Amino acid sequence: MFRPASVLAAALLSLPFSAHALESGPKQPLPMFDLQRLRLDPSALGSLVVGTGRTLAPGQLRVALNYHYEQLPMHFQTRWEPGAGTGLVENKMTAHLTVGVGVLSWLDVGGELPFVLTQGGKPTLEYFGPKTGGLATPWLTARAALLRQTKGAPFNLAVGLTAGLPVGSREAQAHEDYAWQPRLQLGYVGEGFQLGGEAGVFLRKRQDLGPVSYDPHDIAGNELRLGATVTSLHGETTRGEVSVITGVPLDGGRWGAELLIAIRRHALSRMDLYVMGGPGVGAGFDTPTFRFVAGVSIATSKVD
Template sequence: MSQCKPGMGVCGVALLLASSVALAEDRPLFEKFELERLDLNPGAAGSLLIGTGELLPAGDFRFSSVAHYQHNPFVVSRSGKATPIVGSRATMHLVAAYAPFSWLELGAQLPVVMLQTGANLTEDNIAQPASRGLSTPTVSARVGLLSQQAGSWGDFALEMGVGPPVGSAPGFARDAGLRYAPRLMFGRHFGWFRVALESRFVVRPKVDSYDDQDSALARDTIGSEAQMGLALAMIGQRTRWELDLRASIPLEKQPSSVELFLGPRYLLNPSVEFFALAGLGSGTAPGTPLFRVLFGASFGRVVPPRLPDESSVTCSPELDHTAEECPDMDEDGDGVPNGQDMCDDDAGTPERQGCPWTDIDKDGIEDKLDACPAEVGVAAWKGCPMPDADKDGIEDGRDVCPSEPGPELSRGCPLKDRDHDEVEDDVDQCPDLAGPKDRQGCPESDLDRDNIPNVLDTCAKAAGPAENHGCPSHEVPLVWLTRQKIELMEKIFFVPGQPRIDSRSFPTLEWAAKVITEHPDLPLIVVGAHTDDRGSAVDNLRQSQARAEAVRQYLIQHGVAPDKLEAKGYGQSRPIDSNATSIGRENNRRIEFVIVARQ
C-alpha cells in the first residue's frame, strides 16, 4: 500500500473507490464514514476539549456556538503523490450541556459542514465531496464519581456518548451505523492551574482496507480506536489559557494521529464567554488536519465553579462578585486582601486586620477590643460597665456592702455613726473616735495644745498654726493630714519602668511615715498606686501593684506598723485627669494615702 510523504498534516484513508470500471462495480464511490474527529467538552469545565471530571453545578446550563476551520483533513496517496480529497473544511458546531443534578451532566453536539472543498478527481471517476451538509450529532451523559470541591483529592467522572447514523454521506459526515464513545475523565486543581487526563474509546462500524494494484488510489482501514487527552489550563482569571494534547491509538489496522491545541478564553460577563483555539496535527488518520482553528462563544452559566481557597474568574472591578469569591483582591483599598480583611466594606489598617478604629459607645475603648461595644465601660472590665449593684461607684468585688450604697472610705458601706458620738459618720471628722458635735465628732485630744485636734494635726507633737497644718512655722510639711487622706505636697517618683522609688521622693515618704507614727489612733491606710492609660491594662495593673508594695515597704522600714498599711494597685482604672494630654497623664500617675476605717 502507498504511504503519504513525511510532514503531511493528515493523510491516510481514502473512502473513495478506484477509478477503474471493474473496481467501481465492486465498491460504491463513497462508503459511509464520519470524517470529523474533533468533539468539544460540552460543559467546558476546566477545558474546552478535554473532559476534566468536573461537572456543571446542579441546575446550570451552557450553550456554545463554535466556528471551525480545518486544512487538509483528508489526504490520500494517489500514484505516490499526496492528494487532498478534502482540502479545506469549515464547520459550525452547536454544543449544549445541562446538569439536572450535581452528579449528572447531559450534553449534545451538532456539527454542520458549512463549506467543504477538495481535489477534482473526476478523471478517476471520483466525484467531489458535497460542499455542505449535516454531520453526525452526538448525545452524552456524564456521571461524576469524585469531586475535589466536595473534599476529594480530585475530580473523576464517567461518560457514555452515542452518535446515530445521521448526516450527509456524500460529505464524509455519516457512519454506516451507531457510534459509541465511553470515556473516563480525571482532573485536579493545583494552585493557579488545572491538570486533566481523559481516555476515550470510539466504537464505530469498520470500513475495510484495500490496495488494488490497478487503482491509482490506496486507502487504509477505518474503524474503532482509543483516544487519549491531556489538558493544562489556568483557573481563577478572567482571561485563561489552556494547552490540550489529543492522540489516537488504532484498534484496527489504521493510522494514528496527534494534535496539539493552544488558546485563550475570556469571560465577558457571568453569562457570556469568548474563546479561540489553534491546533497542529500530525499523522495519517482521516480527519487529522495539517492545522485547525476554532473560535466561538458560550452562553448561560459560564462562570466555572471554584474551590473555597481559590479566586473566582469574576474577580474584576467590572464584574459583580463578593469579597469571599476574591480573596486576593482589596475591595476597600486599605492594603489588606479580602481573604485577610475582617471588614471588607470599610477601609482600615493592617494592624486591625483591615477594620477601622471605631468606638460606638464613646468610652475610649476600640469596639474590636470592647466586650460591651454598645455600653460605656472601663478598660479594667474590657469595655463593660463596672459591676456595681448599689450604684455607689465601688465595684461589687471591692464593695463590702454591695447591696447598700456607701463611700470609698467605708469600702462601699453606708456611713452611720460608728463611734456612737451622735455625729453622723458622713460629717464626723473623727468617725472612729467619739467627740462632741462642736468639734465635728473629734475628741478633745490635743497633745501639743495648738487647738488643732490630733486627728487633723499634721505635727501632733509640735504646736503650729492651722495655716501650716499644725506644724511649727519654721517647718514646711511635705504632707498634711485630712479626714480622708494624707495629702502629699510632692509626687512620688519611681525609676522609669521599675517599681523602685526615686531617691528624690524619700523626704516626702519620711514625712508620711512621721505623721503615721505620731498618730497611733489612725485606722488602716491604703497606699494606692495609679498609672495613665499607655500600655496594656494588665501591665499597668501589675506595675501599679508593685509600686504600691514598694511604698508600703519603705514606710514599714521607717517605723510604721505593717498592719497599719495596705498596698493597692489600681492601674489605669481611676484617672483624675484626661489621658489625652501629657499633663493629664502625668497627673494620673500618682501615689495616694487613703484613710479607711476598719470594719
C-alpha cells in the same frame, strides 16, 4: 514507409486527450463514515475538548456556537509531511452548536449539533470526495462524577458516554451507522491551575479505504482516544489552556495526534469568547494538518 517524425507528432498530439480521459474517468463515492472525530465538550469545564472529571452544577446551562476550520482533513500519505498539499478534502468549515446542562450534583448531560458549511478537494484515483455541506452526526453525551474534590476527594473522577445519531448527511461524508465513545476522565484543580486527562474507545463500523489509496493502512475503524490538558485558572477575565489529543487505531490504520492551544476570555459575567487552534501530526488520513475553532458561549452562571 515508417516515418518516425509522424509517429512522434501523433503521440504528442494525443497526450492532452489521454490526460483528459484519465481525469474525467469514472469516479466512485467513498465508503461511508463521518470524517469529523473531534468532539467539543459541551460543558467546557477546564478544556474545550478534554474532560477533567467535573460536572456542571445542578440547573446550570451552557450554550455555545462554534466556527470550525480544518486544513487537509482528508489526505493520503505514508509518513507525516507538514505543509500544503492536495487531498479528497482540502478545506472544510463547520458550525457546531453545543448545549450542556447540569442535572444533579454529580451528573450532567449535553449535545452537539454540527453542520458542514462547505468543503472541497481533488479526486484521488477512482474516488471523489464530498463537495457539499449538510448536517453531520449529532452527538449526545452524559457524564457522572464518581469522585469530587469539592466532597473531599484527592482528585476528580468521572465516567462519560457519547453516542452519535445515524442521521448525518451521506453526501457530506458525515454519517455513521453507529458510533459510541465511552470515556474515563480524571482531573485535579490546584492553586491557579487545572490538570485533566481522559481515555476512551471510539467504536464505529470499520471501513477499508485501501482501494482509494492502494495502501492497506488506510482504515476508518475503532480507536483508542486519549487526551490531556492543562489550564490556567489565574485571572478574572482571560485564561489559557493547552490540550493534546491522539487516536491509536485498533482495527489497523495509522495514528494521529493534535496539539491545541486555546485562549478564553470572559467578556461578560455569563458570556465567554474563545479561540483554539494547532497542528496535527502523524500520517492518519483523517488527521488535519491544522485546525482552528472560534466560538462564543452563554451560561446561566460563570462556568470556569
